[in-house]
Amino acid sequence: MKSNWLLALQERMWGLAPWDASLISDEWFRAHFEYAADVVNQWIGSVLDVRTARFLNFGCGDGITDLSLVLRYGATSIHGVDIRREYTKLPRIAREQLGMRRIPSALTFETITPGAPLAGKRALVDGIMSWSTFEHVQRDQLAPILADLHSCLRPGGYFFIQIEPLFFSPFGSHLRRYDDVPWHHLLASEDELWSIIQNHHGPIDAAEVDFGFADFGVEGYKRFVFKEYQALNRLTADELVEFAQNAGFAVARQERRHVDMPIPAALKSQFADEVLLTNEIFLLLQKT
Ligand SMILES: C[S@@+](CC[C@H](N)C(=O)[O-])C[C@H]1O[C@@H](n2cnc3c(N)ncnc32)[C@H](O)[C@@H]1O
Structure with missing residues (x-):
């Protein structure tokens, strides 16, 4: 990936590289470029000005959602961090899926070691987002990571977390690609x-x-x-909220989505219906 100053220079000379969403052929790309970015924008854009806010994306993956937030919603600063390096594929992916020759300089990415503190390394951000990531964080790292992210955020800033599917929901194993049997x-x-x-x-x-x-x-x-x-850390929606509150966040808003499916008798006696049927959480937190 080109260095950010070079991209910024090219952008100053030629503007953002042209892109064309009609070229999208990959369904994974579409799901992130359209759906995920729309949802993140709806939630975080309801409390922050996406065009001027500085963002951190925790568990950014390949960065497709971040790219969309810049191109479709005018975000100007998103720093993506992840323990993997999938984001290094973004220039190629953007070329293939959008015909875009340069990644916007608004995007920066960093590989981190799991649980390594981020606070103090960069200026405080206005907003943090994390999409389909917190169920993958090692359980013993949840509390320190949330406390660290709290320290990365300016007072009054917001943190949007989405998880789907939650572990105890019918396809909470994330194995549905191979196994369609609920629970x-x-x-x-x-x-x-x-x-x-x-x-x-x-x-x-x-x-x-x-x-x-x-x-x-x-x-x-x-x-x-x-x-x-x-x-998978087997986090439930209630546990996520509790971890976040223990890290000092206040819940600004949340939505839980449920599936309507008959619960097998063998599970009824072991888990609460609510836990088995809640497959998604959208959680908007604030650092008060
Ligand atoms: C299912 S992927 C989601 C990636 C991206 N948000 C998306 O929507 O495509 C989960 C991501 O969480 C990252 N991840 C897992 N544990 C992490 C940690 N402790 N710190 C940062 N990223 C982590 C993984 O490397 C992976 O990229």
Whole structure:
């Protein structure tokens, strides 16, 4: 990826590189460029001026949502951090999906080690967003990471978190690409789940295939996705809110989405209906 000063210079000379959304052919790209960015903008844009606010995206992944926030909503400063380096693919992805030759200088990215503190390294931000990431953070790192993010935010700033699917919901394993049986991860053994994945052949839902798929290949991707499943922190919506409040955040607004499905009898006795049926949380926090 080109250095940011070079991009800024090119932008000053030629403006933002042209882009064309009619070129989008990849469903993963579309889901992030359109849906995820729209939702983030709705929530964070209701409390901050997206055009002037400085943002941190925690767990930015490939950065497609950030790119969209710049191109479609006029964001001018988003720093994405992630423990993986998927964002290095963004220039190629933007070229392929939008015909865009330069990534906007409004975007910067950084690879971090899990749990390494961010506070004090950069100026305080006005807003933080985190999409489909907090269920992947190691449980013992949740409290220190949330406290660190609290310290990265200016007083009065906002933090928007989305998680879907939540672990105890029907497809909370994140394995639906390979196994369509609701709550199977709470009913079957790990060996059974792995053998279903291993025996899966044929295409998987294109909206669930990220740009890392090509690096792993079909079988490698199965191993990667299964490891991700094993590493899920099993956070519930209530627990997330409690962790956030313990880190000093106030809840400004939240929405929980539910599925309407018959709960298997074997699970009814083990978990509350509310936990089993809540598959998504949108949580807007404020540093008061
Ligand atoms: C499902 S992906 C979502 C990525 C991106 N937000 C998106 O919507 O495509 C989860 C991301 O969380 C990142 N992640 C997991 N643990 C993390 C941590 N402790 N710190 C920062 N990022 C983390 C992963 O590397 C991965 O990119």
